[in-house]
Amino acid sequence: MNVKKQFRDGLITNNPVLVQLLGMCSTMAITTTLFNGIGMGISVIVILTCSNIVISLLRKIIPNTIRIACYIVVVAGFVTIVDLLMQAYLPSLSESLGVFIPLIVVNCIILARAEAFASKNGIVASALDGIFQGIGYTLVLIVMCVIREFLGNGTFGGGLLGPEGAGIRILPEGTAATFLVLPVGGFLTLGCLIALMQYLLRKSEEKKKGGEDK
Amino acid sequence: MSFTGIVSIALGAILIENFIFSQFLGICPFLGVSRKVDTALGMGLAVTFVMGLASVFCWLVNTLLLVPLGLTYMQTVAYILVIAALVQFVEMFLKKSIPGLYQALGIYLPLITTNCAVLGVVLLNTQKNYDFLSSLVYGITGGIGFLIAIVLFASVRERLDLTADCPRSFEGFPIALISAGLLALAFMGFSGLKVF
Numbered sequence: 506m507n508v509k510k511q512f513r514d515g516l517i518t519n520n521p522v523l524v525q526l527l528g529m530c531s532t533m534a535i536t537t538t539l540f541n542g543i544g545m546g547i548s549v550i551v552i553l554t555c556s557n558i559v560i561s562l563l564r565k566i567i568p569n570t571i572r573i574a575c576y577i578v579v580v581a582g583f584v585t586i587v588d589l590l591m592q593a594y595l596p597s598l599s600e601s602l603g604v605f606i607p608l609i610v611v612n613c614i615i616l617a618r619a620e621a622f623a624s625k626n627g628i629v630a631s632a633l634d635g636i637f638q639g640i641g642y643t644l645v646l647i648v649m650c651v652i653r654e655f656l657g658n659g660t661f662g663g664g665l666l667g668p669e670g671a672g673i674r675i676l677p678e679g680t681a682a683t684f685l686v687l688p689v690g691g692f693l694t695l696g697c698l699i700a701l702m703q704y705l706l707r708k709s710e711e712k713k714k715g716g717e718d719k
Numbered sequence: 720m721s722f723t724g725i726v727s728i729a730l731g732a733i734l735i736e737n738f739i740f741s742q743f744l745g746i747c748p749f750l751g752v753s754r755k756v757d758t759a760l761g762m763g764l765a766v767t768f769v770m771g772l773a774s775v776f777c778w779l780v781n782t783l784l785l786v787p788l789g790l791t792y793m794q795t796v797a798y799i800l801v802i803a804a805l806v807q808f809v810e811m812f813l814k815k816s817i818p819g820l821y822q823a824l825g826i827y828l829p830l831i832t833t834n835c836a837v838l839g840v841v842l843l844n845t846q847k848n849y850d851f852l853s854s855l856v857y858g859i860t861g862g863i864g865f866l867i868a869i870v871l872f873a874s875v876r877e878r879l880d881l882t883a884d885c886p887r888s889f890e891g892f893p894i895a896l897i898s899a900g901l902l903a904l905a906f907m908g909f910s911g912l913k914v915f
Contacts, residue, residue, distance in 0.1 A: 526892060529750065530835050534743035573832070574803050581796040589792060604842045607795040611835045613747050688741050689907060692900030700886075700893035707888070 508633060515637025521614045522645040522695075523702040528614040531605050532646060533691030539662045542650035544598045546643025548591070548606065552583045553615050554635035557623040559583075561631035564624045576619045581610045614642060645698070652694055657685030725856050728849075732860040735912055738836050739868040740903040745836030749869055750895060752827060754880075759873035760866075762827045767862025769809060769831050770840050773802050774858025777841040778851055798841050799832075806832045836865055868906075872899060 521527045531549075535541045559579050560567075567575045588606045591599040599606065609615065618638055623631040654660055659676030684690055738744045745766070752762045777798050785791050810828045813821040821828075831837060840861045844854040875898050885894050 526750070527747075529746040530743050533746065573829075577799055577803060577832070578796065581799050585792065585795050588795065604839060604846065607842055608744075608835050608839060610795055610799050611833045611838050613833065616833060684904070684907075687907065688743065689900050689903045691743065692896050692903055696889075696893040696896030696900065699896065700888045703890075703893065704888035 511630070511633055512637050515634070515639075515641040516644065517641075518706070520641045520645065520702070521617075521638050522642055523699055524706070525614075525617065526699075527617050528612050528642060529695070531608065531612060532642075532649065533688070533695055535602055535605050536646055536649035536653055536691065536694075537657075537686045538601075538654055539647065539650045540598065541601055542646040543643070544591075544595070545602060545605065546639070546646045548587050549609060549612065549614065549642055550636060550639030552580065552587055552609055553618060553639045554632055555583045556580045556615055557618060557631040557635035558628055560619045560623040561626060561628045567624075572624065573616070573620075576616055577610065580615050580619070584609045614638065648698065649691075649694055653685050653690050656682055657687075657690055658683070725852070728853055728856050729860040730912065732857055733864040733867065734906070734909040737864045737868055737906050737909075738839070738861050739865060739872075740899075740906040741910070742839070744839035745834050745865055748827075748830060748834050748836075749865075749872065750892070750899070753869055753873040753876055753895075756870060756873045756877060758827070759869045763862075763866030763869045765827055766831055766834060766836060766865050767859060769802075769806060770837050770862035770865075771855060771859040772805055772809070773798075773837050773841055774844055774854045775851075776801050776805060778844060778849075778854040781845060782851075794842075794845065798838060802837055802841070803832045836861065868902070872902060875902065 515521075519525060522529070522532050528549075531545060535545050556576070556579050560576060563575070563579075584607060587609075588599070591602075591606060618634060622634045626634070651661065654662075655675065659674060659678065659681035661673045661675055685694065732738070736742055739746065739749050748762055748766070753759050780797055780801055781791075781794065785794060785797060790797075806828065810821070813828070840858050844857060847857075849857060876895060879894065879898060889897070
């Protein structure tokens, strides 16, 4: 088990969104303000880590033929817990994420990690994998949020900073390209980010140094 | 439920609030199985079918079971179980009675369980407090919206693979995402549509 390699895999070389291309729906849908991105990211880290631990514990008990159904039930349980906690303590976040919190159940990242990693590895490795993959996902969400919010709305940190949580205004009102906070912007921003990632990975491969410069 | 109400739900689900282009539900199969028009069509039809069925069954489970027993906090778990069971039954039924269709859909059937458009439509039905008929209409027309989106996108992508001359970093997925973005831009035009 190699913690350092797992860390780099989760964050860069095997990033769940940019390299494995998983969890697209939530990545594009909720990244309009920084608050949403961080909230969603933390929920996924918690759920992914917990479900990885439980699935890793049960990996010898779950029959092979119905494993996907078992994984979904485990994940759905944790999603319900997070959903109810969020409704109780962070109602504004719960409202702005809306249907995408219960939809974490079918987020491909979680099922893919359960299938590809937690069902084959020990508890500690699975927990670390959950944390690192979750952080990798959160980082992408935050980058997407910052880009889309800055270019599409002219602000930074919406929902967290500034007067009444409206964010700190950087560009004057009316100069921003509003379409970036609309659904279109999600597709375009993510497309450009993945292209950038492919470019960087290819560069580092060409150099054969192994060190990423991102 | 009046006729105009149903028409407005249908138009809303197909064009104005298209599941793919404005609600971001079901993006994974949308990007995954849109390389060829035929497979995209098969996937779209299967999803439409399951979305219609899931809307009906989850509405029944919610109204007859969860609400009277005060178990509405179990909604997410109950719904995903209903959907998983439904997909399994549809698979078995098709295998027995319509083997042709079963072969055509092949591997896409089991994948539908984890399609967030299916769970999404069910959750939205509950959130919007739709009655039985509205749920059914919303489920089916939402699926039709998905079908239109994935077939359009697959036709764009087929031509893209043949003719596109794009920068190396944009090859494959990124350029597909960007063309999907442009399609979404076109669909934004429908948001001006006023229904009754």
